[in-house]
Amino acid sequence: MKKIPFTLLLLTLLLVPLASKAVHKNFYFTTSDGVQLYVRVAGEGKPCLFIHGGPGSWTKYFYALGGDVVEQDMTMVYVDQRGCGRSSSPRNNDYSLARVVQDFEELRAHLGYDKWLLMPHSFGGTIATEYAYTKPERVSATIYINSTLNLEEAKHNSINNAARIMGVPVSDILKPGVSLTDAFNGVMYSLNQKDLMYKMMYRDKAMFQAMAAVMDTTLNWHFGSNVWNYKEYEQDFTLKSAAIKMPVLVFSGKYDYSVGPEHYKTFRFPNATYHQLETGHCPYQEQPEQFRQHIRSFLAKLE
Known part of the structure; x- marks a missing residue:
């Protein structure tokens, strides 16, 4: 039997734990048009880009409230989108879909990934769908978490459910001459005033309060203020x-009234697996282990 030199054996033993060690780093990435994007990379496994919602929010609400459970199975790349959270704003106010997708593409190339998964939440579903549609060669699969793919329908769903929660007729909200967006903003304000907003997203008010505690309104919200200039x-x-022909996993919540419990039924992905959980808008927070198990099963089929 051939003996392995001691130095080679020692080197091998040293490298094994290094190879399996999870990645964890934070940095700023500068886009080709000079925007500083805050990036957090954590976990191990297939690379996956998390696309946060809002519009105009940030990534921390996901990984701080239980979403980091998926870091056991994937290398998660969290990016505060341009004009959001800890990232800077573009000087020319360019928040077009094409530019946001380009930000992600530039970061993917910088990280050296040929392909990655996408994991959008809520409003992030619009961006992820555009990305997968225009750059299918760079997306291996997509995991939609309680995402909207049609903002007009989502607003209608929200208004109908808000009316039910407040015990008023929808006609009191959708009045003649009032735009859908103004009606939506108005009813969200009313829910806040009545301390009922949590019922749109959660069954448990304490979970809503935990989510609200993570949100930092002192950070950049420029994207959220400008996005509606882009129809x-x-x-x-x-x-x-x-x-979109790549494998798709879709989560929806039976009690998610911000997007609508039935909204996922309008999706047309030809290769999709659907899971409706006994949750509201944030299954990663409400049922993190069940959330993770569904993702692990999905990933296993990608091998």
């Missing part, structure tokens, strides 16, 4: 979903 975000992305 492309209000298109019906379910039409594009029909052309």
Whole structure:
């Protein structure tokens, strides 16, 4: 039997734990148009880009409230989008879909990934669908978490459910001459005033309060203030979903009234697996282990 030199054996033993060690780093990445994006990379396994919602929020609400459970199975790349959270704003106010997708593409190339998974939550579903539709060669699979692909329908769902929660007729909210967006903003304000907003997203008020505690309103919210200048975000992305052929996993919540419990039924992905959980808008927070198990099963099929 051939003996392995001691120095080679020692080197091998030293490298094994290093190879299996999870990645964890934070940094700022500068885009080609000079925007500083806050990036957090954590976990081990297949690379996956988390696309946060809002519009205009940040990534911390996901990994701080239980979403980090998926870091056991994937290398998660968290990016505060341009004009959001800890990232800077573009000087020319460019928040177009194409530019946001380009940000992600530039970061992917910088990290050296040929492909990665996408994991959008809520409003992030619109961006992820555009990304997977325009750059299918760079997306290996997509995991939609309580995502909207049609903002107009989502607003209708929210208004109908808000009316039910407050015990008023929908006609009191959707009044003649009032735009859908103004009606939506108005009813969200009313829910806040009545301390009922949590019922749109959760069954447990304490979980809503935990989510609210993570949100830092002193950070950048420029994207959220400017996104509605770009009508492309209000298109019906379910039409594009029909052309997205890579594997797709879709989560929805039986009690998610912010997007709508039935909204996922409008999706047209040809290769999708659906799971409706006994949760509201944030299954990673409400049922983290069940959330993780569904993702692990999905990942196993990608091998």
